[in-house]
Amino acid sequence: DVKVTQSSRYLVKRTGEKVFLECVQDMDHENMFWYRQDPGLGLRLIYFSYDVKMKEKGDIPEGYSVSREKKERFSLILESASTNQTSMYLCASSFGQGVYYEQYFGPGTRLTVT
Amino acid sequence: AQKITQTQPGMFVQEKEAVTLDCTYDTSDPSYGLFWYKQPSSGEMIFLIYQGSYDQQNATEGRYSLNFQKARKSANLVISASQLGDSAMYFCAMRETPRSQAGTALIFGKGTTLSVSS
Numbered sequence: 001d002v003k004v005t006q007s008s009r010y011l012v013k014r015t016g017e018k019v020f021l022e023c024v025q026d027m028d029h030e031n032m033f034w035y036r037q038d039p040g041l042g043l044r045l046i047y048f049s050y051d052v053k054m055k056e057k058g059d060i061p062e063g064y065s066v067s068r069e070k071k072e073r074f075s076l077i078l079e080s081a082s083t084n085q086t087s088m089y090l091c092a093s094s095f096g097q098g099v100y101y102e103q104y105f106g107p108g109t110r111l112t113v114t
Numbered sequence: 115a116q117k118i119t120q121t122q123p124g125m126f127v128q129e130k131e132a133v134t135l136d137c138t139y140d141t142s143d144p145s146y147g148l149f150w151y152k153q154p155s156s157g158e159m160i161f162l163i164y165q166g167s168y169d170q171q172n173a174t175e176g177r178y179s180l181n182f183q184k185a186r187k188s189a190n191l192v193i194s195a196s197q198l199g200d201s202a203m204y205f206c207a208m209r210e211t212p213r214s215q216a217g218t219a220l221i222f223g224k225g226t227t228l229s230v231s232s
Contacts, residue, residue: 033219040123042205042224048217056216090159097217099147099209100166105159 003027004106006091012112019078021109023091030096032074033103034058034066037088049074050097081113117141118206118223126229127196134181135191135226137206143167148189149207149220150180152200159205165189196230203227 007022025032033048035058045058047066055066063085067075074093078085088110092103119138127133139148150162165173165180173180181190193200204227207220 031217031219035222040224042120043222045219045221048219050215050217054216058219088157092159092220097212097215099145099211099218100164101147101209102149102161102164103220104161105151108157110157 004091004093004104006089006106006109008109009107010110010112012114013078013081014114015082017078017081017113019081019111019113021076021078021089021091021111023074023076023093023106024072025074025093025104026072027093027095027104028071029093029104030071031094031101032068033092033094034064034074034076035090035092036060037090037108043090046076081111083113085111086113087111116223117221118208120206120223120226122226123224124227124229126231129198129230129232130195132192132194133196133228135193135204135206135228137189137191137223139187139189139206139208141187141208141210143211145211147209148180148182149209150178150189150191151205151207152202153205153225154202162204163191193228198230198232201228201230 034046035043049068065077091106094101094103148165152160179192203225206223
């Protein structure tokens with residue numbers, strides 16, 4: 001079974017803090033993704049990575065950065081957390097570039113910024 | 115313009131009845147994939163079913179089937195014989211043909227909350 005794990009299920013941070021969300025997958029997938037999920041807005045793509053050290057901006061990259069130093073690990077970084085970044089963050093991975101490859105999701109991190 | 119549109123914020127169904135969750139999509143690619151995911155209250159995203167744009171037959175997986183109407187650009191999820199455990203949020207998603215080595219991510223709709231009552 002593919003497993004995608006995220007470092008925390010729940011996280012509370014203060015405004016201005018630097019926040020790291022970690023994601024690890026164990027199936028040697030090439031692609032990894034970070035989404036945020038907000039009520040009424042569905043899942044919106046923040047960044048994705050298609051190879052080590054390679055990244056692409058998604059629809060809402062502002063205020064975020066990412067790091068992929070190893071194939072299995074993809075980190076989302078909030079350089080200076082703000083209250084409007086309070087959200088559910090979902091990490092996902094997939095194998096290849098074909099349109100038929102499903103994405104496997106982690107359990108999510110619910111981040112609250114106060 | 116939205117790529118994936120789910121027009122039903124909420125749906126209600128009784129146990130053992132069938133329910134259809136609507137999804138329309140917008141793409142000019144000839145090759146694309148359509149996916150449905152289920153998200154229970156626990157938060158995990160569970161893959162349900164996949165339909166490729168070139169697939170001749172509608173996809174089925176157990177009680178789930180996808181009513182794929184290519185000309186209308188719709189990919190509705192049909193759940194037969196609903197169960198209480200089907201209560202969850204359901205997302206329709208699409209992957210388009212990659213334009214570069216970077217590939218593409220799934221594009222999601224806003225979701226439909228399904229409530230199943232006894």
